[in-house]
Amino acid sequence: MMKIIKKETIDAILEYSKLIDALRHVFQSRFTMPVRHHHFYQNAEGIENTLILMPSWTDNYIGIKQVVVAPENHRKNLPAIHALYTLLDAVTGTPLAQMDAAGLTSRRTACTSALAASYLAxxxxxxxxxxxxxxxxxxxxxxxxxxxxxxxxxxxxxxxxxxxxxxxxxxxxxxxxxxxxxxxxxxxxxxxxxxxxxxxxxxxxxxxxxxxxxxxxxxxxxxxxxxxxxxxxxxxxxxxxxxxxxxxxxxxxxxxxxxxxxxxxxxxxxxxxxxxxxxxxxxxxxxxxxxxxxxxLAIEDLAAALLVYRNVEKETTSV
CATH class of the missing domain: 3.40.50.720 (NAD(P)-binding Rossmann-like Domain)
Structure with missing residues (x-):
């Protein structure tokens, strides 16, 4: 059964040093990462929004981040960006988990910067x-x-x-x-x-x-x-x-x-x-x-999502 993972769970699992290690590991591994897809569409209010799809995969997992950028959302007191992340089994195509991608993105972005700094600072x-x-x-x-x-x-x-x-x-x-x-x-x-x-x-x-x-x-x-x-x-x-x-x-x-x-x-x-x-x-x-x-990069999202999913799976198995 596909797991729905809440933001609070993601924040609790994505400890910075562990995520940096996960990012380092995925960059050292084999993966595929197509160029992200941008689709521009006009909504019912006549405003142009953007749909961004960011796929990546390894031999065992597929991850897709779906992002909608709605620049006029501030008029409705809503965030301009909404994002979801879907994780699937690459062998069978079975959906494994879906999670909020906002916190996922912020943390993996910061940790990628820190990973680079470990070599460059x-x-x-x-x-x-x-x-x-x-x-x-x-x-x-x-x-x-x-x-x-x-x-x-x-x-x-x-x-x-x-x-x-x-x-x-x-x-x-x-x-x-x-x-x-x-x-x-x-x-x-x-x-x-x-x-x-x-x-x-x-x-x-x-x-x-x-x-x-x-x-x-x-x-x-x-x-x-x-x-x-x-x-x-x-x-x-x-x-x-x-x-x-x-x-x-x-x-x-x-x-x-x-x-x-x-x-x-x-x-x-x-x-x-x-x-x-x-x-x-x-x-x-x-x-x-x-x-x-x-x-x-989409592969950064996959590294973070896998860290979350595996920890949730481990906790579920141990109960």
Whole structure:
């Protein structure tokens, strides 16, 4: 019988270090991941919504994330994005589980960033800066702290009140070394690792602010016309991606400098699978500025969904 797994169960199971390990394992394994499908449709109100289908599979499992983006939902006090995840047996096609994909997506996104940082951030990184206060940003401190021991963690958001709430929540969760950063430039100049998860259309971070040895983790810009850092940051960085197929074309972070001739696609150092499999070198020196750009991968969802499903199955069997 297909299991319906609630968000509360997903949140309880997806502990950050375990999810990072699950992601590393899946990237080291054999899998298939077709390009995601985008379907644009006009709803009954004459508004264009987007249906996104993200399939991936291994020899034993198939996973499909179904996402609807409804940009006018804010008028109804509803989230703009709704998502479900369906897990099936790859051998028989039998549906195994269906679960809420919102929390699944936020956690796997943050943990993929932390996984990349385990290869690209300096071992002696002391200061972590989180830029943004949305759903993904709320998991970044926990995820990054699972791979590096930070002495200080800074939070910067456009809305100071929202940032203050995030700082308070993190402190209550046991992160006593978290503080709000009033000035973004000053925080960037100090940080060893900078993780950005914003919806900014224009660059927030100037490359001139970034010191030698910094690792940049860029999550937020997810359209070809939006970006979080400027050209100078791109030019001074060794660039790694989650996948060339997605990051080079779907994100303005890389698509814009490629279109203007600032960035040669051939200069991309590698992707997350190559890092996990040891096929390429990560950070090569303490002074190197590294940059990881993610667009989000369906196989990450499958890794997270399998971790949830297997734990639920184990608990059911042991009862």
């Amino acid at each position: 300096r071992d002696d990184s002391k200061i972590l800066l989180i830029v943004g206060g949305g759903k993904v940003a709320q998991h970044l401190v926990q995820a990054h702290s699972a791979v590096r021991a930070y002495e200080q963690i800074l939070i910067w958001t456009r809305n100071e009140s929202k940032g203050g709430d995030l700082v308070l929540n993190l402190q209550q969760a046991g992160f006593r070394n978290v503080a709000y950063a009033d000035k973004l430039e000053e925080a960037v100049r100090r940080a060893d690792v900078i993780s950005c998860a914003t919806l900014s259309h224009e660059p927030l971070i100037n490359g001139e602010w970034i010191k030698a040895g910094t690792h940049l983790d860029l999550i937020g810009s997810h359209t070809p016309k939006t970006r979080e850092v400027d050209d100078s940051a791109i030019l001074k960085s060794s660039i790694f991606v989650d996948s060339r197929a997605g990051a080079l074309h779907e994100t303005g972070e890389l698509a814009i400098p490629i279109a203007t001739g600032i960035l040669d696609p051939a200069s991309i150092k590698g992707d997350i699978k190559e890092l996990c499999c040891g096929e390429i070198m990560g950070r090569s020196s303490s002074d190197e500025i590294t940059l990881f750009k993610s667009a989000g």
